[in-house]
Amino acid sequence: MSANQELKSDALMEQMKQHLASDAGKQLTKKINLVYQINIAPKKLGFNEAVYTVDLKKGEVTIGPYEGGKPDATFSFKDDDFVKVALGKMNPQIAFMRGAMKIKGSLSAAQKFTPDIFPKPSKM
Amino acid sequence: MDMRDLVTGGAACAVPGSSSSSSNPLAALANTLIGSSSKIQENKEIPTSITPGSERQIYTQTNDHLGALDQPFVDPNAPQHSDFLRGFHGSGGGGQTELDAAWNDIHPPPPPPQLDHIYDTHPQQPILDGPPQRMLSSLLHSFVDSSRGGVPFRATPLPVLGLSEGDKQCIRDRSSIMARHIFADKSEDFINAQVNALLCSLDIDGDARAKGPLPGRFRELEDYWNESQGTLKPGFHAADGWVAEFNQQRMVHGANGWASEFEQQHGANGWASEFEQSQLTSVDQMRGSNISSLAAMEQTRMLANTLAQNDDPKFQNSKFLQFVSKMSRGELIIDDNQVKQTALPAAGDWASEYQHQYNRSPAWADEFLSHGPDQWVNEFTTEREQHGPVDDQWVSEFSKLHVHDWADEFGRQVGEGALGENSTDNWANAYDEFLNEQVAARQRSDTSRGVYVFSDMNPYVGHPNPLKEGQELFRKGLLSEAVLALEAEVLKNPDNAEGWRLLGIAHAENDDDQQAIAAMLRAQEADSTNLEVLLALGVSHTNELEQAAALKYLYGWLRHHPKYGSLASPELSDSLYYADVARLFNEAAQMSPDDADVHIVLGVLYNLTREYDKAIESFQTALKLKPHDYSLWNKLGATQANSVHSADAIFAYQQALDLKPNYVRAWANMGISYANQGMYEDSIRYYVRALAMNPKADNAWQYLRISLSCASRDDMLEACDSRNLDVLQKEFPL
Numbered sequence: 001m002s003a004n005q006e007l008k009s010d011a012l013m014e015q016m017k018q019h020l021a022s023d024a025g026k027q028l029t030k031k032i033n034l035v036y037q038i039n040i041a042p043k044k045l046g047f048n049e050a051v052y053t054v055d056l057k058k059g060e061v062t063i064g065p066y067e068g069g070k071p072d073a074t075f076s077f078k079d080d081d082f083v084k085v086a087l088g089k090m091n092p093q094i095a096f097m098r099g100a101m102k103i104k105g106s107l108s109a110a111q112k113f114t115p116d117i118f119p120k121p122s123k124m
Numbered sequence: 125m126d127m128r129d130l131v132t133g134g135a136a137c138a139v140p141g142s143s144s145s146s147s148n149p150l151a152a153l154a155n156t157l158i159g160s161s162s163k164i165q166e167n168k169e170i171p172t173s174i175t176p177g178s179e180r181q182i183y184t185q186t187n188d189h190l191g192a193l194d195q196p197f198v199d200p201n202a203p204q205h206s207d208f209l210r211g212f213h214g215s216g217g218g219g220q221t222e223l224d225a226a227w228n229d230i231h232p233p234p235p236p237p238q239l240d241h242i243y244d245t246h247p248q249q250p251i252l253d254g255p256p257q258r259m260l261s262s263l264l265h266s267f268v269d270s271s272r273g274g275v276p277f278r279a280t281p282l283p284v285l286g287l288s289e290g291d292k293q294c295i296r297d298r299s300s301i302m303a304r305h306i307f308a309d310k311s312e313d314f315i316n317a318q319v320n321a322l323l324c325s326l327d328i329d330g331d332a333r334a335k336g337p338l339p340g341r342f343r344e345l346e347d348y349w350n351e352s353q354g355t356l357k358p359g360f361h362a363a364d365g366w367v368a369e370f371n372q373q374r375m376v377h378g379a380n381g382w383a384s385e386f387e388q389q390h391g392a393n394g395w396a397s398e399f400e401q402s403q404l405t406s407v408d409q410m411r412g413s414n415i416s417s418l419a420a421m422e423q424t425r426m427l428a429n430t431l432a433q434n435d436d437p438k439f440q441n442s443k444f445l446q447f448v449s450k451m452s453r454g455e456l457i458i459d460d461n462q463v464k465q466t467a468l469p470a471a472g473d474w475a476s477e478y479q480h481q482y483n484r485s486p487a488w489a490d491e492f493l494s495h496g497p498d499q500w501v502n503e504f505t506t507e508r509e510q511h512g513p514v515d516d517q518w519v520s521e522f523s524k525l526h527v528h529d530w531a532d533e534f535g536r537q538v539g540e541g542a543l544g545e546n547s548t549d550n551w552a553n554a555y556d557e558f559l560n561e562q563v564a565a566r567q568r569s570d571t572s573r574g575v576y577v578f579s580d581m582n583p584y585v586g587h588p589n590p591l592k593e594g595q596e597l598f599r600k601g602l603l604s605e606a607v608l609a610l611e612a613e614v615l616k617n618p619d620n621a622e623g624w625r626l627l628g629i630a631h632a633e634n635d636d637d638q639q640a641i642a643a644m645l646r647a648q649e650a651d652s653t654n655l656e657v658l659l660a661l662g663v664s665h666t667n668e669l670e671q672a673a674a675l676k677y678l679y680g681w682l683r684h685h686p687k688y689g690s691l692a693s694p695e696l697s698d699s700l701y702y703a704d705v706a707r708l709f710n711e712a713a714q715m716s717p718d719d720a721d722v723h724i725v726l727g728v729l730y731n732l733t734r735e736y737d738k739a740i741e742s743f744q745t746a747l748k749l750k751p752h753d754y755s756l757w758n759k760l761g762a763t764q765a766n767s768v769h770s771a772d773a774i775f776a777y778q779q780a781l782d783l784k785p786n787y788v789r790a791w792a793n794m795g796i797s798y799a800n801q802g803m804y805e806d807s808i809r810y811y812v813r814a815l816a817m818n819p820k821a822d823n824a825w826q827y828l829r830i831s832l833s834c835a836s837r838d839d840m841l842e843a844c845d846s847r848n849l850d851v852l853q854k855e856f857p858l
Contacts, residue, residue: 008669014734018768024802083669088826116830119800122762122773122793123637123667124728124755 007079009040012086012118013052017061019119028117029059034109037071040082045102049076056117072109076102088115296323576642584612591623598626601786603634604818614646621651628660633755635789635814635821637664653684659725663759666732672700674732678725679705688712688722702733720749720756727759736767754783758790761797770797788818795827804835809858816849828852 019025034056039049053066065071077085081100084090092113095101103110584590587609594609610627614620624647631640641664647657658681665674679700683692691708709726716722723746730739743760750756761776774797780790795810811828815821829844843851 006671008671011669011734015766015768019800022768022770022801024800027802087823088830116834119768120796120827121667121669122765122796123635123789124663124731124759124762 007040009079009082013061015119020059029056032056032112034072035066037066037074039076041078045076073105086118574642574645578611582608582612584609587612598630603630606630619650621647625657633787633789634818635792637667640664655681663728666728671732675700678729681725720746731763736763739763754780762793765797770801773797788814792824799831804831807831809856812852812856813858816853
C-alpha cells in the first residue's frame with residue numbers, strides 16, 4: 001500500500017489493537033464491554049471510508065464491519081477529526097455538534113466513547 | 125411601548141423572537157457581573173474602591189425599582205407562571221435511552237376532530253397545550269426524524285394551525301438553523317428541500333428568506349434595530365434595569381463588593397468605557413452590516429430566545445448562551461464555518477476582553493453556575509412582577525409557539541451525541557470548550573499552515589549576539605529561554621539556517637511539533653540540504669502521523685547524504701513508496717554499519733510503518749554507537765511505548781532524562797506511558813512536571829485533562845483548564 005493512502009487513524013488503531021492485549025486494555029474491556037464500529041473517511045464523511053471494528057467485549061480491533069451482529073454504536077469521522085477526538089484535542093460532544101462525528105446506534109453506548117479509551121502515542 | 129419599559133424591562137417587554145434577558149446586552153453584562161458578585165462574598169477583605177458619588181448616582185436612578193421590589197407582591201398570574209416554568213422542566217430532559225418511545229409518550233399524536241374543535245373555539249389565541257401544538261410538534265419531530273434514514277421529508281397537508289406571521293417567521297428561521305444541525309452531512313440543496321417541505325406543510329412562505337430583503341421584512345428588522353437602540357442609547361435609563369437587577373441580587377445575597385471587583389478587573393473607568401464601546405459597537409454594527417448578516421443575527425437572536433427558555437440554570441448561564449447572544453448582537457459572526465469577532469475594533473475589544481476575562485478565571489463561570497438557580501428564577505420572577513401584564517403577553521406568545529419543543533429537540537440531538545444524564549452540563553461545557561477552541565484556533569491557525577509564530581514579548585530582541593546566547597541557553601537546557609533568544613536571532617537574520625534549526629530542535633524538545641516543523645521549514649528554505657534539518661522534519665512529521673511528508677524528508681536525507689546520495693535515484697522522489705525507501709536505507713546500513721545516523725533514520729522509518737520491533741532494533745544499534753544521545757534514548761522509549769512495552773519505555777526515558785533533565789518531551793512521554801498503563805495518578809505528576817517547564821505544551825495539557833478525569837480528580841480540572849500550574853504543582857509534586 002502506498003504511504004499516501006494511509007490514514008493517520010491507522011496508527012492509532014494499530015496502537016489500540018496492541019493496547020487491548022495489555023493489562024490496562026483488559027481492564028478497559030471489562031469496564032466498557034461494548035462493540036464500536038468506526039468508519040473513517042480520508043477527506044469527506046461517507047466517502048472511501050475505512051471501516052474498523054473496535055470490539056471492547058473481546059478486546060479486539062479488526063478491519064471491516066462488525067461480523068457478530070449489530071455494533072452497539074457506529075461512528076463516522078474524517079481522518080483528522082478522529083485523531084483529534086482520540087487524542088483529546090476535541091471532545092466528542094464538540095465533534096458531534098460540528099457535524100464532525102456522526103453516530104448511529106445506542107445512545108448509552110455512544111456515551112462511553114471517550115478520549116481516554118485510546119492509548120496516546122508517544123513522540124520521538 | 126414606553127421607552128422606559130423597554131430599557132428596564134429586559135426580557136419582560138420582549139416581543140417574540142426579538143429579545144430576552146440573555147440577548148439583551150445589558151442583562152448579559154449584568155449576569156456576568158452578578159456571577160462575579162457571588163465570588164466577592166468570599167473576598168470581603170478586598171477594599172471597596174468605588175467612589176461614593178457614583179454609587180449615589182446610581183441609586184437615585186433606581187429608587188422606584190427598589191421600592192417596587194420592597195413591596196410584597198401578589199401576582200394573580202402566579203400559577204400560570206409556574207406552569208410555564210414547569211413546562212420547560214418537563215420537556216427538558218426527555219428521551220435519553222429509548223428516545224423514540226419517550227418521544228411518543230410525551231407527545232402522542234392528537235386526534236384531529238379535537239383539534240378542529242379547539243381551533244374553532246380559540247381562533248385568536250391557541251392555548252398552551254392545545255392539539256395544534258401537538259400537531260405542530262409531531263410534524264417537527266418527523267422533520268427531525270427524517271434525518272435518520274436520509275429519507276427526504278415529505279410535505280404533509282395539515283389542518284390550518286392558525287399560525288400568526290410572527291410564529292411562521294420563528295418556525296422558518298428556527299427550522300433553517302435546526303436543519304443545518306440535523307442534516308449536517310447533507311448537501312445544501314437537500315437541506316433547503318427539507319426545510320421547504322416543512323414550511324410548505326405549515327403553509328409558510330419559505331421564499332421570504334431566499335428572496336432577500338423584502339420591504340416588509342426590512343421593516344421588521346428596523347423594528348429590532350430601533351428596539352435595540354432603545355435599549356442601548358440612553359445610558360442612565362438603560363442602567364436602570366441593570367442596576368435594579370443588581371440591587372435585587374444585592375438584597376438577596378448581601379454582596380456589596382461587585383463594583384470594586386469589577387473595577388479591579390476593568391480599571392476605574394472600565395464600566396463606562398466598556399459600556400460605551402458596546403453601544404458604539406451595536407451602532408456601527410447595524411450601520412455597517414448588510415441585510416444578510418442582519419438576518420443571521422436575527423436568527424441567532426431567536427435561537428438565543430429559545431435557549432433562554434431552557435430552565436436549567438447551568439445551561440442558562442453557560443457561555444454557550446452568551447455566545448449565541450453575542451452572535452445575536454453581531455459581535456460574533458460565523459464565516460466559513462469559523463467564529464470570528466466582528467472586524468470593528470470596538471466589538472473586537474469588547475469580545476476579546478470578555479474572552480480574556482474568562483480565560484483568566486474560569487473559576488468565575490463555575491461559581492456563577494453554583495449560584496445560578498435561584499438567581500435566574502428570582503430574576504425572572506421579579507421581571508414578571510414588575511411588568512406583569514406585558515409579561516403575560518410575552519409568556520403566552522411563547523407558549524403558543526411551543527418553543528420548548530425546539531429547545532428539547534435541540535437538546536435531544538445533542539443527547540444523541542454521546543451525552544448522558546447530565547447532558548445539559550456537557551452541552552454547556554462542550555460549548556465553553558468550543559469557544560476556547562475557537563480562540564485557540566485563531567491563535568494557532570498560523571502554525572497549522574506551517575508559519576512560525578513568534579512570541580509577543582521578547583527580551584532578547586536587541587541582544588548583540590542572540591545566536592550565541594541561544595546556543596548557550598540550549599546547552600544549559602533552558603529550552604523556553606533558548607527559544608526566545610533564537611527567535612531574536614532569526615528575526616535579526618532570517619536566513620540563518622542554524623538559528624532556525626536550533627529553534628526547531630528546541631521546540632521539538634519542548635514538545636511542540638507544530639512550531640518545530642514551522643522552524644525547520646524555514647531552516648530548510650535557508651539550507652535545503654542540511655541533513656539534520658531533513659531528519660528533524662522527518663521525525664516531527666512522523667510524530668504528527670503525517671506519513672507522506674515524513675517519507676519525503678527521510679528520503680531527502682538519503683538523497684543529500686554525501687555517502688549514500690548515489691543510492692537514491694532522482695526519479696524516485698516523484699512517487700515515493702515506503703518499500704523502496706526502506707530498501708535503500710537498508711542498503712545504506714549495509715554499506716556502513718557503524719554509522720549511527722543511518723540506523724536512526726531507519727528506526728524512524730520503521731516507526732512510520734509501525735514495524736516497531738525492527739525500529740527498536742535499529743535504535744538499539746544506534747545507541748551502542750552513540751550512548752549519550754538523549755534524543756536517541758527518547759526515540760527508543762517512544763517506539764517501545766507505542767508498541768505497548770511501557771515498562772521498557774520508562775527505563776529508556778529515564779536514561780534520556782539523566783542525560784538532559786530539562787527534556788520536556790521525555791517528561792511528557794513518561795506521563796503518556798504511565799497513563800497508557802492505567803496509572804493515572806503517576807501520569808499526572810509527569811505531565812505537570814513537563815508543563816512546569818513548558819506551559820505552552822498543548823498536548824500535555826490535553827493529556828493531563830484526560831488523566832485527571834480518569835483518576836477521578838475532577839476537583840483539579842478547573843486548575844487544568846485555567847492552566848494554573850501553581851495549584852497543580854502543589855497538588856501533584858513529583
